[in-house]
Amino acid sequence: MPLNAVFYRSYADARKIPSDNRSQIAFAGRSNVGKSSLLNRIVGQKRLAKTSKTPGRTRLLNFFLINDKYYFVDLPGYGYAKASESDKRQWGKLVNDYLEGSESLKGLCFLLDCRRDPNEDDLTMLEWLQSGKINFVIVLTKADKLSRSNLMKKSREIEKIFDVKPIPFSSVSGIGKKELMRWIEGVVSNPV
Numbered sequence: 146m147p148l149n150a151v152f153y154r155s156y157a158d159a160r161k162i163p164s165d166n167r168s169q170i171a172f173a174g175r176s177n178v179g180k181s182s183l184l185n186r187i188v189g190q191k192r193l194a195k196t197s198k199t200p201g202r203t204r205l206l207n208f209f210l211i212n213d214k215y216y217f218v219d220l221p222g223y224g225y226a227k228a229s230e231s232d233k234r235q236w237g238k239l240v241n242d243y244l245e246g247s248e249s250l251k252g253l254c255f256l257l258d259c260r261r262d263p264n265e266d267d268l269t270m271l272e273w274l275q276s277g278k279i280n281f282v283i284v285l286t287k288a289d290k291l292s293r294s295n296l297m298k299k300s301r302e303i304e305k306i307f308d309v310k311p312i313p314f315s316s317v318s319g320i321g322k323k324e325l326m327r328w329i330e331g332v333v334s335n336p337v
């Protein structure tokens with residue numbers, strides 16, 4: 146079943162997000178990891194989330210309403226090298242306020258580029274996720290860029306370190322979409 150997805154609103158302040166009872170599924174990862182492309186792929190729309198070859202553009206919490214039932218929350222990407230220190234601080238505060246403050250956040254898809262090693266920001270985020278406050282899944286993006294055997298190798302590496310089996314995903318080939326959707330549907334139909 147295709148998802149009905151519409152842009153809802155962007156927020157610069159985590160205290161202003163919707164206070165309805167719809168579950169929220171957030172998407173996080175460093176700039177350029179393929180977050181917008183993944184969102185577009187899973188909703189089957191080319192331009193819902195803006196994709197860009199210039200990283201670091203999205204600085205807001207972007208909410209999309211899915212099937213009128215739950216929200217996808219596109220978190221601003223971190224680690225954009227050219228961002229100023231004050232931008233980075235502002236980013237940290239916005240994301241932190243959201244993650245710590247949203248009562249309706251039920252699951253988080255954490256994106257890692259399958260060709261890169263997690264950096265310090267990734268590790269900080271993963272550490273927070275492993276504290277167990279919310280359900281999360283690790284998605285290995287751009288899976289089309291690796292051979293099957295290298296992808297398996299990377300996948301096992303990640304599983305060994307973080308104790309979570311990642312979902313390889315490609316917004317080009319569509320691999321991983323079904324598995325990711327199953328995870329999302331599981332979370333929204335049975336939020337904890």
Ligand SMILES: Nc1nc2c(ncn2[C@@H]2O[C@H](COP(=O)(O)OP(=O)(O)O)[C@@H](O)[C@H]2O)c(=O)[nH]1
Nearest residue numbers: 176177178179180181182196197287315316317
């Ligand atoms: N080959 C390949 N390229 C991708 C994939 N996903 C994203 N990209 C490319 O990676 C760049 C960043 O993608 P984008 O979705 O804007 O990343 P974001 O900054 O995390 O939102 C763009 O040039 C995309 O075309 C993928 O699955 N496979």
Ligand SMILES: [Mg+2]
Nearest residue numbers: 180181195203
């Ligand atoms: Mg983006």
